[in-house]
Amino acid sequence: MRDLDHPSGDLLDFEIVERKGLGHPDTICDEIAEQMSLALSRLYLLECGKVLHHNVDKALLAGGASSPRFGGGEISRPIELFVAGRATGSFQGKDLPIEDLAHQVAAEWFAKHLPTIDTGRDIKVRNLVRPGSADLTDLFARRSGRARLANDTSCGVGYAPLSRLETIVYAVEAHLGAMAQGRHQEIGRDIKVMGIRQGEHIHLTIACAIIDHFVHSLADYLDIKRMIAAVARQIAKEHGVENISLEVNAADNPTACSIYLTVTGTSAEAGDDGEAGRGNRINGLITPFRPMTMESVAGKNPLTHVGKLYNIAAGLIAQRLIEDVADIAEAQCLIVSQIGSPVDQPQAIEVSVRGSGRASELGNEITAIVADELCHLESVAEELTRGALAVGRWPLRQDR
The missing domain is CATH 3.30.300.280 (S-adenosylmethionine synthetase, C-terminal domain)
Structure with a gap:
């Protein structure tokens, strides 16, 4: 020690912090991987009385294609989600429903967090989970006294x-996500906040997918952006920061009506890909x-x-x-x-x-x-x- x-943290002159929300393709992969591990743990406890060897930490999302438009567009090619890793598929001669579990986990997660995605139509789940190697499976079962043995270095x-910037970045994304789950269905769950602090000044760049079904014109869209900016400013103020600048959906070109409009609230619908661990x-x-x-x-x-x-x-x-x-x-x-x-x-x-x-x-x-x-x-x-x-x-x- x-x-x-x-x-x-706060003692630095310069600081950078980022957070990716639940609907970001990378976060989707992390979430599905973690929920798969939790589901396996529950399954093993129920069927076997103990958690068995598994590591399902590899997930890849291949984005689909969509045609968003004011009032509601459509998905033309589904998202593909590949879940890979190792898991024990049988116990004492009994096969365990690993294949069904991956699809169930994805369906439940999307229904809870991204209900705008129809899991029967808008996404395809590919289960690539296979049995683990004999040596690592054996290592998992061994102990030294009461302690389990590490399966990796x-x-x-x-x-x-x-830090204050970390708290603000976290809070802005979390608050906007809660709004999306509540009364502001026009806000998608694909929210990314990048914060930069130089001395006492903070600049936030917020990328927030807007759901087309709830937006009927460019004026509506711009109003939503202004609301998001106001919410972020208020959160910063609540954390003692007045010296702040920010931009929402900075790549927009309203003149050409090139804006961050989506059908489902995630960029994964139209070519943005994701990977666990990124x-x-x-x-x-x-x-x-x-x-x-x-x-x-x-x-x-x-x-x-x-x-x-x-x-x-x-x-x-x-x-x-x-x-x-x-x-x-x-x-x-x-x-x-x-x-x-x-x-x-x-x-x-x-x-x-x-x-x-x-x-x-x-x-x-x-x-x-x-x-x-x-x-x-x-x-x-x-x-x-x-x-x-x-x-x-x-x-x-x-x-x-």
Whole structure:
């Protein structure tokens, strides 16, 4: 453990933060992969009494084609969603319905989050999940005492708290998404917010798909853009930021009526593709000025895949440090695994803190929190299954 001796977050002169909403093609892939893992976990518990080996963290979305127009257009070619990975397909001689599960997961997710997409017509799901290799399946089942063994050599990172820009970017996308699910059906779920801070000035670029069925003219569309901008400004103001500029759907050319109008509220309908692992990190943000890993957590099994477990643990440790230790205002955590070693015994862990106390003086409190989270890694699967813990959001755990 050490003192955090370089500027980060609000202490930086320049900062960049991005968030991709639920309807973005990359986020769709992450969401389907993660929901597939959760569905497999529930299926295994129901049919086998325990979670079996799986990693379904590969998903690719090939965009379709559409013809949006004021008052309602049409989809001319469906979206294709490919879900790939490894999963145990039988138990004690009994086949498990893995093929049906992928289609069920996609249908339920789209019905809940993108109901504008007809899952029988507008999207085709291709299930490419296959059985895992014998060595990794065997490793999954082995233990060292009570601890499971890591099935990969990987690293996880986490930090807390969010900076003001990170909070605003997250809040703007989340609020617009809630509006889309509520009384503002003209707003699509494909929302991306890019925030840049230079000193005290913040600039937001918001890309928001607008659904054509609820828009009857260019004037209507421009009114919706103004409303979105007003909402973003208000959210920034609520977080103490007055010095802000922003643009909504900056590529629009209203004179030529070239605007971000969609049939379903996602750019995936018309050629924009997506892939799991290319979007938000585990805390729901893309933060190039923070410690990050390229590890894709969505869809990995929640018992032995340290690419998932250690990113979760690092985020939880950082959050607990700032909440539970009065002398810590900021924390970063990095954890590295070694394949075949107990998951609760990383080969390296570093905690960096900033606050009124020095790391050397807070060693006992830091060590206790780290040890507690590592000790409870076995409960991550259960917490994820019931929704108390989730990836792609902040905070990760919402009912300690």
